[in-house]
Amino acid sequence: MAADRTPSVRRDAAGRLTGELDRHGAPVSELRWSPDHRLETAAVKIPDASWVTVEPGAAAPGPWGASDALHYDGRPLTRFGALDWARIDRIPPLAEPARLPPGAGTAVLNLMARLAADQGTATLRYEGPYPTEQLFLALLESFRWEGSAIGDPLAAFVSGGLAWTPAPHARSFEPGDVYVQRRERIEKLVVGGRAFYRPDWQGVRRHTLRVVRDAGDTTRASLQALGVVLEDLLVLGGDGTVLERPQAACDHPEVRTLPAALTRGLVAVVVAGSAPALGSFIRESAASAGLEWGPVDADFIEIGRGRLRLSPRLLLALRTVLDAASRGERVGLGLAALREAADLVGDELRRQAQARLVAADAETQAAALERPAGAETGDAAAIGAAVEALLDAADQLA
Secondary structure, eight states, rough: OOOOTTTTTTOOOOOOEEEEEETOOOOOEEEEETTTSSSEEEEEEEETTTEEEEEEEEEEEEEEEEEEEEEEEEEEEEEEEOOTTTSOOBBBEEEEEGGGGGHHHHHHHHHHHHHHHHOOOOOBBBBOOOOOOOHHHHHHHHHHEEEETTTTTTHHHHHOOOEEEOOOEEEEETTTEEEEEEESSSSEEEETTEEEOOOTTTTTEESSSSSEEEETTTEEEEETTTTTEEEEEEEEEEOOOOOOOOOOOOOOOOOEEEEEHHHHOOOOOOOSSGGGGGGGHHHHHHHOOOEEEEEOOTSEEEETTTEEOTTTHHHHHHHHHHOOOOOHHHHHHHHHHHHHHHHHHHHHHHHHHHHHHHOOOOHHHHHTTTTTTSSSSOOHHHHHHHHHHHHHHHTOOO
16 A cells, blocks of 8 residues: 555655644644654544554563553553554554553554555554454444455464555544544444444454444434444535434333343343454353443443443334245244344453453462353353243233
């Protein structure tokens, strides 16, 4: 990819990148270089309009060796493998991704991609011990994976066999707390702190119920479940201008605890899709999470005050597709709805589980980390009972 020489990029006399501007001329990154061409500091703006700062070489060494520091709001945040920022040659490991504010990891990765493209670097590889699905999805936002013959790029990434081409995105910050991220098209939106994504990224399907979609000559941030668009929350023009912000529909005010069968099945799906070390901790987190149905403002899930609340919008989408389904299709639709519900609660349960694992004693941590891949395959009986519970709940809406 050719280096970006547009007016939105600022450079010093030596041609080094010193900052980027969004389409309104506001800074979205700022870099300071030493006379000997070393990066002294770099700051990047994240979707909530705050900034994270990179300080090369300023963190304690990690398992990989020398480390660069990440700071947020003037405080140390975490560390990652040190880079030669003047000649970026790899994608480094990050110590504690759960500590990052939303969008911070992607913003730093995009800065790496921008500089690598500027430097004419053709491909990079991730060099670290944590090739997770979450990192894979984050890399898709600023890089493109290489290899047309690769059938499963995620599996190739996890096994260390995937190369990445720098493909940085452009960002803009629009009025009304709206963040727009684009390459050839708008790919991601953050509206009021909630992220919306294109479901398709370089042939990879991203499972999301907050979607970015095109409608005519507009781009929309929409709530969508089981393929049913339930409502649009933002309408943009082709350049990212906010055209409309529709009022979100109100959920029914009733609050109900999720049936025990549904909770057990949700947890089984989340555990089966998570790192083996987290399985028992996810179950502990779910037991204290306060899972319930209830009203949620402009979203499918609300996290806070000791609870995980799911919006009945998901049941409405299930009810909609069941209306046109045969008896033989009902179970498949119920299973799809259960997976979407698990996607909604999974990140928070994993976050809580990671915190429990970190707080555990050394013996417990060692035992968890020694659990083999494939140790958690899901509980078929629990999942089947949860599907029936979801179908019953949707039928009650009829």
